[in-house]
């Protein structure tokens with residue numbers, strides 16, 4: 001419907017015409033809905049994003065009119081609803097008497113104005129005029145508006161159908177009007193934008209003018225700055241010139257002053273030299289004069305002295321001549337006296353010779369008489385003896401001949417009896433020795449073939465204050481127990497307690513024990529070795545617990561054993577036994593056998609192999625040095641040699657004794673010439689490497705290898721002992737798992753006697769290792785190993 005004159009609105013500032021009015025009957029409802037919708041529509045997202053911008057945003061993309069016209073009915077309906085809403089709003093406003101000036105501003109322009117810098121007037125009206133999205137209310141509305149047309153017209157109701165057509169036409173018209181209005185609104189928007197652009201252009205021009213002004217100011221300032229810099233440079237230059245001048249002047253002054261001083265110095269030196277020369281000359285002249293005077297004085301004095309000397313000499317000569325004449329007179333008198341005395345002396349001598357001759361002849365006579373007397377008494381004695389012999393011969397010849405021969409027979413019988421008794425006694429003695437050996441072995445067996453002794457070393461130096469709590473409850477009686485107070489233990493209640501760990505062994509030696517006392521206990525085992533058993537005594541314990549002290553010190557087990565063996569062998573000689581003793585000393589280091597009596601330098605080149613003889617139950621090591629122990633003192637030389645070699649092999653961080661096992665092997669071969677018996681025993685004295693368990697993670701390289709090997713060999717030793725204890729067959733004992741156990745194969749187990757010393761350090765710091773060692777020793781102590789067999793046989 002074309003807007004009529006009544007609906008024409010006054011021309012607003014924007015120049016837009018208001019939309020045509022629609023009937024007021026539906027206007028209220030429409031207004032509410034569209035108004036609400038307008039408020040409910042959020043600003044487009046791109047507007048929110050650019051809130052801060054002062055420039056107008058381009059219109060949101062919307063469909064062109066042509067596009068909208070091409071859309072189906074729904075689009076048309078929407079457009080018509082918008083138009084209706086606009087009209088309704090305007091109608092309402094008109095009714096309420098409110099005159100708005102910008103009620104028909106295009107929705108897009110109004111929406112954009114929300115964030116634009118343009119003046120905000122009538123935004124609400126503009127929103128009200130904006131097309132809105134379809135709602136359910138709109139749907140209702142559509143249905144009510146479509147009800148304008150009768151749903152069904154009779155075919156013959158041409159008039160009615162014509163009315164419908166008209167109605168549709170009027171609606172289309174309204175729609176076209178509305179599109180034209182919208183177009184006008186958009187044009188108006190464009191003109192506003194243009195105005196705004198020109199405004200902005202003006203601002204830009206102003207800004208560029210301001211910019212130019214500022215640029216020119218900046219240029220001016222720069223120029224000023226450069227002139228100031230130039231001035232500053234000038235000042236600097238002039239200042240430096242001044243300084244240079246001053247320096248030059250100063251240098252010149254200094255040089256002048258130096259020159260002056262040098263000249264003055266030269267002058268003074270010259271003067272001093274002249275003065276010196278003059279003084280020297282004067283002194284020389286003075287000296288020459290003085291010399292001359294002195295020489296003259298000396299010459300005068302010399303002349304005087306010569307005259308005096310001449311005078312004295314002539315006086316003395318005169319005196320000598322007088323004395324010579326006196327002397328010749330006296331000499332003459334004396335010569336006369338001497339001649340007279342000589343004559344008297346000759347007379348006396350002849351008298352003396354005469355007396356001497358008389359004496360000699362009387363002496364010779366005396367000797368002659370004595371000899372004759374002795375000869376006579378000897379003759380007398382000889383005669384007496386021969387007379388007595390003659391008398392005895394006469395008596396014997398006169399006695400009974402038969403009694404004589406009886407006495408002879410008795411004597412012979414007595415001698416035979418004595419020999420028989422002696423033979424019987426010897427046999428008894430031999431039997432007793434055999435019995436003693438048997439009984440000794442029985443006693444050893446009763447004690448068990450593996451025994452464990454514990455030794456606690458004393459504290460040394462300042463260690464007294466660092467002691468752990470160790471007690472020996474039965475020290476006065478059996479000496480078999482040791483109690484070790486464990487580390488602090490915190491209970492759940494927070495109370496701290498210390499547990500007592502009780503250990504019991506075959507014998508416990510406290511810190512006061514001496515090596516001699518300990519040897520008394522093991523001497524029986526040494527005796528067993530002499531009797532033909534294989535014996536193994538080893539010391540187990542952590543580094544510094546006293547293993548080497550117990551084994552190798554001068555009164556330790558090795559020297560004492562050798563001395564005992566030597567003494568016993570000597571005493572057994574009476575019983576028909578002769579012994580030979582051979583010793584070798586090896587170390588097992590990193591699963592390699594080294595000869596401690598060889599040369600340490602050869603250790604890397606010489607390989608020693610362990611060979612087992614299962615028939616003779618004998619172990620030998622190839623290429624190892626064997627020493628005949630023909631005297632007990634020889635053992636000291638052996639120990640010294642071994643120590644020297646170990647010192648050579650030791651490294652800075654590694655004392656060899658703590659990191660290797662040493663084995664002193666003593667082979668004892670006894671033969672009894674009386675009985676034909678033969679025995680072969682071996683005594684192994686082993687000083688094990690430090691048993692402290694080092695964590696592999698703490699070490700690397702050579703030290704790691706050492707640690708692994710020590711740990712391995714000690715655990716193999718434990719395995720062998722426990723396998724022996726479990727009564728396994730010899731074939732299943734893991735001797736081969738380490739060089740140490742393989743070396744000791746025939747000295748550990750059923751065929752031998754074993755003694756283990758567990759060495760204990762008394763220090764608190766070593767408490768944990770102490771407990772570990774004692775627990776290991778307890779396991780060994782609880783092991784029962786089968787009966788030992790003697791390596792003895794009767795010679796063929």
Ligand SMILES: Nc1ncnc2c1ncn2[C@@H]1O[C@H](COP(=O)(O)OP(=O)(O)OP(=O)(O)O)[C@@H](O)[C@H]1O
Pocket residue numbers: 456457458460513541542543544545546547548549550655657658659689690759
């Ligand atoms: N019973 C003891 N009486 C006096 N001193 C002792 C005794 N036992 C050990 N010592 C001393 O303690 C120190 C350590 O002893 P020793 O060298 O024998 O220990 P170790 O266990 O053999 O150590 P390593 O494993 O390093 O060879 C030495 O100085 C030694 O003289």
